[in-house]
Amino acid sequence: MPETCKLNLDGKEYELPVVTGTENEKAIDISKLRATTGYITLDDGFANTGSCQSSITYIDGEKGILRYRGYPVEQLAENCTFTEVAYLLIFGELPDEANRKNWWDLLTEHELLHEDMRHHFEGFPATAHPMAILSAMINANSCFYPHLMDLDDETFVDAAARIVSKVRTISAFAYRKSMGLPRIYPRPDYSYTANFLHMMFSLPNKDYDLRPEVVKALSELLILHADHEQNCSTSTVRMVGSAQANLFASVAAGVCALWGSLHGGANQQVLEMLQNIRECGESLDKVVERAKDKSDPFRLYGFGHRVYKNFDPRAKIIKKACDELLEVLHIDDPLLDIAKRLEEVALSDEYFIERKLYPNVDFYSGIILRAIGIPLNMFTVMFAIGRVPGWVAHWREVHTDPSGRIYRPRQVYQGENERSIAPLEKRGA
Numbered sequence: 001m002p003e004t005c006k007l008n009l010d011g012k013e014y015e016l017p018v019v020t021g022t023e024n025e026k027a028i029d030i031s032k033l034r035a036t037t038g039y040i041t042l043d044d045g046f047a048n049t050g051s052c053q054s055s056i057t058y059i060d061g062e063k064g065i066l067r068y069r070g071y072p073v074e075q076l077a078e079n080c081t082f083t084e085v086a087y088l089l090i091f092g093e094l095p096d097e098a099n100r101k102n103w104w105d106l107l108t109e110h111e112l113l114h115e116d117m118r119h120h121f122e123g124f125p126a127t128a129h130p131m132a133i134l135s136a137m138i139n140a141n142s143c144f145y146p147h148l149m150d151l152d153d154e155t156f157v158d159a160a161a162r163i164v165s166k167v168r169t170i171s172a173f174a175y176r177k178s179m180g181l182p183r184i185y186p187r188p189d190y191s192y193t194a195n196f197l198h199m200m201f202s203l204p205n206k207d208y209d210l211r212p213e214v215v216k217a218l219s220e221l222l223i224l225h226a227d228h229e230q231n232c233s234t235s236t237v238r239m240v241g242s243a244q245a246n247l248f249a250s251v252a253a254g255v256c257a258l259w260g261s262l263h264g265g266a267n268q269q270v271l272e273m274l275q276n277i278r279e280c281g282e283s284l285d286k287v288v289e290r291a292k293d294k295s296d297p298f299r300l301y302g303f304g305h306r307v308y309k310n311f312d313p314r315a316k317i318i319k320k321a322c323d324e325l326l327e328v329l330h331i332d333d334p335l336l337d338i339a340k341r342l343e344e345v346a347l348s349d350e351y352f353i354e355r356k357l358y359p360n361v362d363f364y365s366g367i368i369l370r371a372i373g374i375p376l377n378m379f380t381v382m383f384a385i386g387r388v389p390g391w392v393a394h395w396r397e398v399h400t401d402p403s404g405r406i407y408r409p410r411q412v413y414q415g416e417n418e419r420s421i422a423p424l425e426k427r428g429a
């Protein structure tokens, strides 16, 4: 017997189906609500709204659980490479030996950008934010590969590999452009992450010294960012994709959403906040007081999360990776000390305890990126490189859903009632 719930409206009783997920999470199916009752639901910020049914990522925010396709993120970070995790997210299973090799070969085949794209890089000012360049260049792929706009199963694999592979080349080229440095082309014998570091930091006459610990830390960081179900940027990708927009256009829109300081842009904000605390010598108690003051727009960046009301599991892994990397690289970063002390002060403050505000993934990721030598304005780009496989997987889920409809929320209108246009001379200021 399918589960239902009852709703009383205007003296009438309606029965609404209840949908149960594979982890037993419950949702009231209101898809026929407007047609049967004339009402819509109102949920500012969508905090109580399931916008879709998805089989990609599971989060339990109360328990601090994050799984991709059923695998705990802790296990994936420990045992897999970023490209394996990308494959898992996009195709649903971890690759076997043959698929792993094919996927690697495809990523290698597509790592170069179309040569004509270099004119685009030349047109951007050196001061351009790399996130702006990234979204523009991802979208520009639609111009170069028009045959990939309408995808069948086979061309989807090709398009997915192109976007996952090229995003790191575009990102590294954007950085080189901003530094006035020559572009370094990828090497087919390097792994995904090693190649990115090579394109970022090698010189034409000197290869970057690839330390395995750095490659591993970066790969782990990308894995932790690879998907996070219906966050702002992923919902954007799904929304744009639901209009049958192509993969490149949809992912470019995701990059724009991620850029915002309340989303992926928070990792840059965290580091700026820590640097500021250091430079101004502001006491941590005062910083926390400011974060609590509703009349002050300042927030404690890297704290709080819409879904996690417990430790963000990614923050735990990153904090450990951060300690390990700094030790191997013999880096004594005063910002890490400030971050740890700030965490202590915030976690023992009643405001943060009451609201269940814990460090999120961005709180420590900036320290790792800084240790690797990634400049501040590239932090959100690193998040985007990690998130591309998740976006691709979600775009595909939307496209292959036979009952899929264009995403089109409703609203409750609170504006003027109908009125007539007054002649110009009679209109008040």
Ligand code: ACO
Residues within 6 Å of the ligand: 261, 262, 263, 264, 266, 291, 292, 298, 299, 300, 301, 302, 303, 304, 305, 306, 307, 355, 357, 360, 361, 362
């Ligand atoms: N500092 C101070 N107060 C905060 C913070 C913070 N970082 N985060 C939430 N709060 C407060 C809110 O003002 C609200 O207070 P109120 O109940 O008195 O009105 C209360 O805590 C509850 O907030 P939520 O409803 O949980 O916040 P929401 O879901 O709307 O926003 C968000 C979540 C945007 C992540 C928020 O916590 C925030 O701004 N954090 C700082 C930015 C950040 O780190 N973003 C990265 C998120 S992770 C990611 O995108 C990868």
